Amino acid sequence: MIQAVMVMSTQGKPRLLKFYSFQPPEKHQDLVRGVFQLLSARPDSVSNFIEADAIFGPGVKLVYKHLATLYFVFVFDSSENELAMLDLVQVFVETLDKCFKNVCELDVVFNFNKLHTILDEMILGGQVIETSSEQIMRSVEEIARLEKQSNTTSLIPKSISERFSR
């Protein structure tokens, strides 16, 4: 089972946290810090797997991808196949890419709510629910359509969110 999905910046700032096995809230930041310490100590061109027993308990591993200024981390137990998890990270990233047209950290920062929506279409209760990024996109677009229909929201294009960048 997938125990958690984390997206964090290369500065160690959490950008998205989702736990599928309950973790007390006061522990969240310790987990983020622990994972970040592991990640930041790793050079490039090493494997994408880290044993995370010390942080999450026995048998738990994490797989990560380091893209530009972000780490995408999936935490999972021994019932999952390591490379399949890595593929899933890739699907997540590809889907974000399709959503945001070349996703960058700012997209993730300002649209963390959308990330939750996308993630919910991909993982449910710690199990992968959809692996086709086309299917995920279709569901997300459907949600967007429903949101628009209800007329209670204003639409802010990406260009505006960029204004807030430093």
Next chain:
Amino acid sequence: MALSGMRGLSVFVSDIRNCHNKEQERLRVDKELGNIRTRFKNDKVLSPYEKKKYVWKMLYIYMLGYDVDFGHMETVSLISAPKYPEKQVGYIVTSCLLNENNDFLRMVINTVRNDIIGRNETFQCLALTMVGNIGGKEFSESLAPDVQKLLISSSCRPVVRKKAALCLLRLYRKNPDVVNIDGWSDRMAQLLDERDLGVLTSVMSLFVSLVSNNAETYWNCLPKCVRILERMARNQDIPQEYTYYGIPSPWLQVKTMRALQYFPTIEDPGARRALFEVLQRILMGTDVVKNVNKNNASHAVLFEALALVMHLDAEKEMMSQCVALLGKFIAVREPNIRYLGLENMTRMLLVTDVQDIIKRHQAQIITSLKDPDISIRRRALDLLYGMCDVTNAKEIVEELLQYLNTAEFAMREELSLKAAILAEKFAPDLSWYVDVILQLIDKAGDFVSDDIWYRVVQFVTNNDDLQPYAAAKAREYLDKPALHETMVKVSAYLLGEYGHLLARRPGCSPKELFAIINDKLPTVSTSTVAILLSTYAKILMHTQPPDVGLQQQILTIFKKYESYIDVEIQQRAVEYFELSRKGAALADVLAEMPKFPERESALLKKAEDAEVDTAEQSAIKLRSQQQTSSALVVVDHPPVNGSVPASNHLTLVKMPSQNVAEESNATYEEPPVETPKENGAPIEVESKVDIISEANIESKVEPPTSHHASQADLLADLLGPLAIEGPPAAVEQSPVQGLEANQSPVGDLALATLEDQSNSVQPIVNVEEKFHILCSKDSGVLYEDPHIQIGLKAEWRAHHGRLVLFLGNKNTSTLVSVRALILPPSHLKMELSSVPDTIPPRAQVQIPLEVVNLRASRDVAVLDFSYTFGAIPVNVKLRLPVVLNKFLQPITLSPEEFFPQWKALNVQSLKVQEVVKGVKPLPLPEMASLFMSLHLAVTPGLDNNPNNLVACTSFFSETTRAMLCLVRVETDPQDRTQLRLTVASGDQHLTFELKEFIKEHLIDIPRVQAVPPPIAVQPQLPPAAPASYNDPGAMLAGLL
């Protein structure tokens, strides 16, 4: 991207980003939280949009690590909003913020249910997602049937059904009863026919979870899984969107193969063949390509296929192919593949017959120990540890020692523990073992636990020829300028005990030894000071003729430490000071430490425990459990080292093992207070027994034993912690004996007691059952009635046994006329110590019983026990669990050893064959574990026919000494009730008895065990009584 944004939210996120430090951020967050709180208070003015915006802000703040302790109700209430956007936010944020026990969830349970059973598909999806993410007992109880309905409904769209499948999985985890309905396995089979791959992937996840808990129920689904794999392998009917970098849904393939690993085996030949075809195709058809993502995907499938092949115990050819592939992987550039190659090779060690092929890759694996990636280094370490055996131990351990110099702190502890364990397990000679441990302490003293140095001391103490060597080594280390404190301890200890053996060497006179050890005294901690003081006392004792100068120096130190802050040290100082003025008596009191009793290594035990902890859960773990239980591959010792027979473990003691005085002496040293008390009293009292019986050698034990505290003295340094680490009743479980669990060696229905009809007191335990338990265990209750409990504890060594009977008076009044007699069969020499006539209230007495096995026999010894309580006489006759298998010790033979023996025994009456009918129909693995329980080591690979079993064991008796016994069972798969049994040994009597013994356990009809009649036997029956009296069968015949 068309998802809508929210201006207020973006502004807030942007503000947070603009904060220059944590303090600013906190201020901004506090301001926002205050704002939200006020807004929520007068929520009449809040528009749904605003509500939504604040809830997202809360989630953002929560993610940053701030406590959000309000607004939960507002969040939850959004779930009940009529419109989609609010509802969606409500569901998502609720599942992030609240856990399953949150009371607010109860408020919305009805809304959630309405959304699930309602017609609105998008609402259904939201509700299923939240329930699936949160789980929870209450959700499980109230929603499971509805979720189930959605999953199997034909009218639902795939998007809903796949969510229902995973939601149900989560609810199942909380409450397994949700699928506890008639015909669910058929439903499951239908679901696996699903064409939509999205739904099928989810269904497969559900299936994996179900089957991991209960494979039996889902046999009918197995062919479906194979069919799914075939469909994927042939790329039939796979929509483009489920093809990931050209691979038909790797996730589904992986999950399906994972599911298959939960089935113990695949028997249906058709399914097996089809599956192997698919697996073969995957193994052969996967190439390393340039595209990283494609590589990952194809190898995800490949590695799962490898795991499945291992699980299915494929033909050797296919296994070798797998090892070859793995060998290729551990050398590729792609680090992920290297990592997984090492990991899977470690799993591969569980498979029989491939260890040798794996060893060919040893050099490459050692290279991986220097990989820049710590993940890979860890894998390499695990693999080296697992593949180590006597043939390569030297090389591997030396590599590990070398690696210790450069290893990061994170790995050192594990590394040194592993090196120590391997050195102990596979040492080609003991001096090498001592070298390794001393090097370990030298290089990584901080990471060397006390167990490790206690263990080396035990070895040195028990092996005389090792002592000068170890002492010399210790002396060498003391010359080093900077020494770890553990090294000071072990060196001082060894030199105190054995320094005198070096006396003629340069730099090793007592004076010099003292000087160099005393250099360390000012800088060491209290626990080391204690050892140094003992060492000084020993040096003093060994200095012959006495050296007045040295004596003065040492006495001054003792004097000084009499006022040391630690009371333990004070006591030592005082005692040693007094002792050292006693002249000749000193030599007696401070004589060399006696040999340690053999006991299971605390280290090895630790290692096994650790392996259990870190073992792969899931399929691999399950599989190793199956293997252990069928005892075909892994026997008794940790799975990774499955190929190594237990006899390869170093054994502590080389001395003649029957040296009872020494043994009990050693037992005595175990401070009773620290002995593990699994079954309380018996163990504790046993120590007392030893104290009494061995009081005459008290003077040999040091230090002075005048009062209890001194026991925790020097001896406790070494023995106390070991005794704690040791297994319960450590003394009786030495690896050499390997006597462990076994089943009842005597017929099931045997009469355990022959109650006198007049007995008005009835046992309150099932005496027969207790007997059977004791046949397989070495301590426990033999008999119990309202007045007395008889416990028993046994140790076995070769053909000797030492039993202790514990007679416990449960009453508040005295039991009188207590009599215990042994009626030994002719093949056992038994000596029972004298039994007191009375047992005081609430007291327990212990009666040691020595047993010597003269030859093989299935006859059983009987204890005739009587006492009087009040005016009621009670007499019981109890069989004693001194049965044939107690004198067997399983051994594993290689084909090269086995076949010559087997042929050599081709002599009539030494090798006996019999067709046995009416056998309990047992599956082969169960028969194998039955054999294991009888201490017959089933050795796979010796007989090519899979329907046959071959087992080896050593039998010990006074006439035969250690004698090899070989057993072969040929079963008929068509008729499990008959088999052909061949037994061979170097003694025809033994062959016959062993054959009958095995038969008794195979045959279905319970054997009625003859029990001696209650004839009058004189107390202290001589051990070699006439056969007619000793043979229970003859006795019974006489009675009838």
